[in-house]
Amino acid sequence: MPNFARNSRRPESFVDSGRPIGLLSSLKVELSALIAIATAISFVMAWFLLKVGWSGWVAMPLTLAVSLGITYLFSRGLTSPLRQMRDAAEAMADGDYTVRVETGTDSNDEVGQLARSFNDMAEELQHADQMRSDMIANVSHELRTPVSALQAMLENLADGVIEPTPANLDGILKQTYRLSDLIAFLLDLSRMEAGAASLEIESFNFAQFIDETVEPLEIADAGHAHSIEVHVPESITMEGDQDRLRQLFTNIIANALKHSADETTVLIEAHIDEDHGMIVTNVVNFGSQIPKEARSDIFRRFVKGKTGPGTESGGTGLGLSIARWAAHLHGGTVRVVDDPRGADFEIVLPKYHIAL
Incomplete structure (x- = not known):
C-alpha cells in the first residue's frame, strides 16, 4: 500500500x-x-x-x-x-x-x-x-507487475533456462494482454478526466447487442466452465453509443464471471420500465454477495474486489469505475441492489437518448 x-x-x-x-x-x-x-x-x-x-x-x-x-x-x-x-x-x-x-x-x-x-x-x-498521488502509485504498481513478469520470462528464454513451449509463450501473451487492457483502461480514464468522450448515437436491437457482447466473454472464459444465461426480450430497442455501452456491459459481466466459482451461472435479464422509459438490466452473480458498506467503494478507481479471503481479484481496479462513467454518459446509473440470489448489478439506461 x-x-x-x-x-x-x-x-x-x-x-x-x-x-x-x-x-x-x-x-x-x-x-x-x-x-x-x-x-x-x-x-x-x-x-x-x-x-x-x-x-x-x-x-x-x-x-x-x-x-x-x-x-x-x-x-x-x-x-x-x-x-x-x-x-x-x-x-x-x-x-x-x-x-x-x-x-x-x-x-x-x-x-x-x-x-x-x-x-x-x-x-x-x-x-x-491525494487522489493524484494514489493514482500515480497504483498505475506504477499495475504497470510494474506485468512488465516484471515479461522481463523475467524473456530473460529465462534468452538464457535457455526455459524452453519456448506453447505454455510459456501463452504466459507471455497473457502478460501482454494485461498490459494492453491496462493501457486501454488508462486511456478511458483520461477521457473521463478530460470530459472529452463523444457519443455516436444510433438505434439498435438491445437483445442482439447483449448477445454480441457476451460471445467473446464466453470464449475467453472457456477454462472456467461458467454458463451465461441471457433473458432479454427480442423486442427491446434503444438509442446510444454501442462502443461505450459495450464497455459498460463487458466490464460488469466480466466482473461477475471473475467473482463466480467455476461451473456456476451468471444471469443477465432485462425489462422495460414503461413509467420512466428506462431499460433495466440485472447481471446476477449467483452465490456471492457484496456487503452494503462496500457497494459504493467498488466503483472507485483502483479498488479491487476479492476472489477469496485476503485475495485480490488481480484486475486493474478500473473496470467498474469506467462502467459507471459509460452509464452516466447515457444518463443512466449502475449500482448493486439487494438480491437473495447473489451479487446483483442493476444497470438502468434511458431507452431513448437524451442529450446531457
Whole structure:
C-alpha cells in the first residue's frame, strides 16, 4: 500500500486571536457597531475627564488614544481570518494542502463565510492531491507487475533456462494482454478526466447487442466452465453509443464471471420500465454477495474486489469505475441492489437518448 505521509496527516490549522465581533450577519453592521462603540466610549470618557477637572488639552489626546486602541483591537479580530487565509494560501502555493483556517469559521458575517469556503476549497484540493498521488502509485504498481513478469520470462528464454513451449509463450501473451487492457483502461480514464468522450448515437436491437457482447466473454472464459444465461426480450430497442455501452456491459459481466466459482451461472435479464422509459438490466452473480458498506467503494478507481479471503481479484481496479462513467454518459446509473440470489448489478439506461 503506498504511503502518503504528506497528505494523510491531520490538517494543520492557523489559529489567531479570537474575534470580539462575529455574531452579526454583515461585516458592514459589525464595522458600524465598532464605530458606534468607539465613539460612545470616547464621548463618555471625555465627559468624565472634563467633569472631574482635567484639562481639555490632556483629556482629548487621552480619549483619542483610547478610542484608537479599541478600534485597533476590534479591527484586528475582524481581519484575523484574512491574515490566516493569506498564510494558508502561501502554504498551499508551496504544495501543503493540509492547512485550515480556524478563526472566523463560526461567525455569520462575510468573513466567516469566506473562511468556511476557503476550508472547503482546501479540503477539495487535499483530496484531489491525494487522489493524484494514489493514482500515480497504483498505475506504477499495475504497470510494474506485468512488465516484471515479461522481463523475467524473456530473460529465462534468452538464457535457455526455459524452453519456448506453447505454455510459456501463452504466459507471455497473457502478460501482454494485461498490459494492453491496462493501457486501454488508462486511456478511458483520461477521457473521463478530460470530459472529452463523444457519443455516436444510433438505434439498435438491445437483445442482439447483449448477445454480441457476451460471445467473446464466453470464449475467453472457456477454462472456467461458467454458463451465461441471457433473458432479454427480442423486442427491446434503444438509442446510444454501442462502443461505450459495450464497455459498460463487458466490464460488469466480466466482473461477475471473475467473482463466480467455476461451473456456476451468471444471469443477465432485462425489462422495460414503461413509467420512466428506462431499460433495466440485472447481471446476477449467483452465490456471492457484496456487503452494503462496500457497494459504493467498488466503483472507485483502483479498488479491487476479492476472489477469496485476503485475495485480490488481480484486475486493474478500473473496470467498474469506467462502467459507471459509460452509464452516466447515457444518463443512466449502475449500482448493486439487494438480491437473495447473489451479487446483483442493476444497470438502468434511458431507452431513448437524451442529450446531457
